[in-house]
Amino acid sequence: MIVGTTHALGGKFEVEAMSTVVVQFQPIDCSSVEEVDQNVDKIIDYMERATFGFPGYDLIIFPECALQGYSRIVDSTLLDMDSQQIRRIQDKCRELMVWAIVNPYFKEIEGKPICNTVIIINDQGEIVHKYVKMNTWAPGETAYPGWEMPVTPGPKGSRIATMICADGDYSEMYREAAYNGANIIVRVAHYPAPWDNAWEITNKAGAYFNQCYVIGCNAIGDDCVFPYFGDSMIVNPDGNVITQAPKGVPWILKADLFPQIVDKMREKMVTSNFLYAFKHRGASNPEFQGYGDTTQRYNAYQDPSIDNRRDEHA
Amino acid sequence: MPNTREGLAATHHYMSKVIMEVQFPANKEDISAIAGVKVIPLNFGRSMTVDEILSMIIPEKFSCAAEFFGALTATLLMHKLA
Numbered sequence: 541m542i543v544g545t546t547h548a549l550g551g552k553f554e555v556e557a558m559s560t561v562v563v564q565f566q567p568i569d570c571s572s573v574e575e576v577d578q579n580v581d582k583i584i585d586y587m588e589r590a591t592f593g594f595p596g597y598d599l600i601i602f603p604e605c606a607l608q609g610y611s612r613i614v615d616s617t618l619l620d621m622d623s624q625q626i627r628r629i630q631d632k633c634r635e636l637m638v639w640a641i642v643n644p645y646f647k648e649i650e651g652k653p654i655c656n657t658v659i660i661i662n663d664q665g666e667i668v669h670k671y672v673k674m675n676t677w678a679p680g681e682t683a684y685p686g687w688e689m690p691v692t693p694g695p696k697g698s699r700i701a702t703m704i705c706a707d708g709d710y711s712e713m714y715r716e717a718a719y720n721g722a723n724i725i726v727r728v729a730h731y732p733a734p735w736d737n738a739w740e741i742t743n744k745a746g747a748y749f750n751q752c753y754v755i756g757c758n759a760i761g762d763d764c765v766f767p768y769f770g771d772s773m774i775v776n777p778d779g780n781v782i783t784q785a786p787k788g789v790p791w792i793l794k795a796d797l798f799p800q801i802v803d804k805m806r807e808k809m810v811t812s813n814f815l816y817a818f819k820h821r822g823a824s825n826p827e828f829q830g831y832g833d834t835t836q837r838y839n840a841y842q843d844p845s846i847d848n849r850r851d852e853h854a
Numbered sequence: 855m856p857n858t859r860e861g862l863a864a865t866h867h868y869m870s871k872v873i874m875e876v877q878f879p880a881n882k883e884d885i886s887a888i889a890g891v892k893v894i895p896l897n898f899g900r901s902m903t904v905d906e907i908l909s910m911i912i913p914e915k916f917s918c919a920a921e922f923f924g925a926l927t928a929t930l931l932m933h934k935l936a
Contacts, residue, residue, distance in 0.1 A: 547866060547919065550874040806918065807878045810866075813920040823924030826932040829912050830925025 542801065543778045544748075547810040555798040556696035558724075559597040561590045562793040564772040564785045566761030569609030570617045579607050580625045583642065584632050586792070591636055594794045598663075598695040599639045603728050603759035603772075604705050605656070607644040610730035611765040613683075618647040618654065621667065626659075634665030639695055641757075643704060643728045645683070652684040658702040658728060660692055668692055673704040674713065680765075681706075689713070691720045698724045698799040705729035709738065714746035714754070718815055722752060723802035729758045732766035736787075739771055748779030749814055751805045753797050760788055777802050865936065866923060868894045872904060878922070881915035882908045885922075896935045 542549065563586045567579045583602055590597055604610060607625060608617045619625055626644065633640050640661045649655040649672055656676065660669035672686030694700040701717030701724070708714070708727045717725045725746060731739050739756065747754040753775065760770040773784040774795045785791035806815055817823065820832030836842070872889040890905040911929045916922040930936035 547870050547923065548874070550870060552875075808919045810920045810923045813918065816918055816920045820921065820924070823921065824927035824931075826928045828924075829928050830916065830921045830923075831913065832924065 542776070542805065543780060544812055545778075545805070545809045546812075547808070549804055549808045551808075553800065553804055555800040557796040558599060558694070558696035558698050558799060559594065559796050560755065560774070560794065561594055561597045561600040562755060562757045562772050562774065562785070563590075563600065563602050564758060564760055564770045564789075564791040564793070565603070565606075566759060566768070566790070567603070567606045567609050569612050569763035570607075571612060571614055573617060575609075576607055576617050576619070576625055579609070580628055583607070583629060587629075587632050587636060587638065587640065590638075590792065590794075593792065597638060597794065599641070599698075601641045601726055601728065601755060601757045602643065603757050604643045604730045605645065606642055606728075606759070609763060610759070610768075611763040613645050613654075617645070619644050620647055621659075626667075630661050630665040630667070633661045633663060637663045639663055641700075641702065641726055641728065649684075652687075654683045655686070656681070656683045656704060658704060658726075660694065660700060660702070663695070669700070669702065671702045671704075673707060675707045675710055677706040689716045689720060691717065691722045694724065696799060697803075698797075700724045700726060702726045702728070705731055708742050708746060708756070711745070711749065714750050714752065715815075718750035718752050723799040724753045724755065724797065725750075726755045726757070729756065730766075730768050731758050733769050736769055736771060739769075740773070740781075743773055743775050744779045744781065747775040747777055751777045751802055751809070751813070751815060753777055753799070753802065760790065777805055865894055865896055865926075865930065868892075869904070869923070869926065873922075878916060878918045880922070882911070896930065898935070900935065902935075 568575045570576050643658045646655050646657050656673040658671045659667050662668045669692035674686040691699050691701045699721050701722035743754045743756045756773045758772045759768040769787050774782045776782050823830050823832035872892040892904050895901045911925050
């Protein structure tokens with residue numbers, strides 16, 4: 541169901557159902573490798589439980605820093621891409637024939653030290669996607685800021701982009717994901733109170749502005765610093781919430797999503813086709829013949845706005 | 855196809871119906887092959903075939919439906935048909 545378009549999407553088209561499971565839980569805020577292992581045990585337990593609760597599921601998603609916790613990243617808990625903890629999750633994906641999205645802290649990615657990183661593991665147990673958080677929650681989060689937003693083919697016709705927590709406070713991030721071709725945006729988080737309302741409006745707006753499913757997977761509980769409220773949600777590409785977890789309790793959401801609907805919306809929507817319209821303004825004006833005014837007129841995206849003081853100091 | 859109300863021709867409605875199966879991106883030939891002979895009501899009591907309308911539209915191809923309908927509206931305005 542899609543709300544908010546004037547002209548009929550129309551016609552017959554094929555969709556595949558991507559059965560999606562979202563796990564809302566409280567990982568241990570780790571200070572040792574043993575505690576990381578306990579979090580991995582819990583992740584694997586949820587993966588197995590979901591096979592009973594939601595047989596045949598395609599994709600399972602865990603909150604930001606589900607392996608190490610968020611507020612106390614200590615060197616001894618940092619992982620490598622081939623750490624035993626990552627391999628255990630890869631093995632479980634292969635065994636259960638499911639995809640998983642998890643978010644470890646790594647010692648380094650491409651030579652950049654300490655990266656808050658989402659990985660996607662496919663149903664063969666291969667790591668097929670790496671995304672380093674571009675908008676770290678400064679000043680508290682001192683990890684290296686990411687440098688690109690990849691989009692990766694996922695199950696059932698999905699093209700998945702990932703973002704992490706505070707990333708989703710920037711409208712540019714959703715637009716970048718959609719512009720790069722994503723039809724599913726997964727936002728994993730340790731999003732704390734009192735930003736409950738911000739969590740909801742940013743997820744909805746990201747979906748609506750970009751005709752994209754947005755899956756928000758938030759942690760719960762409190763660590764040594766913040767209370768995390770949960771409210772994990774799956775938002776339809778029209779900005780309406782499909783399903784939402786309650787506040788503050790462990791929960792598993794599940795919904796069947798249809799990625800091809802997003803593709804069809806971008807092809808066939810006439811009004812509210814923002815990905816097209818933002819670069820083709822006034823397309824129905826006689827002077828612009830359907831193409832619209834394609835001149836870049838957003839001061840926020842002009843080159844002179846780039847702050848190059850770091851280069852000056854280098 | 856009947857017109858609806860004076861000054862509110864259901865041009866977009868009927869166009870949507872007849873090009874329902876068009877896959878975008880599409881060029882004029884693609885649209886014509888599916889709906890060229892269909893008659894679409896315009897304002898002021900007029901009507902035209904899709905082919906006649908296409909011949910007035912300047913762009914040759916359309917990346918998505920929004921682009922096509924934008925061009926359609928612009929063209930009808932330019933020719934004082936809307």
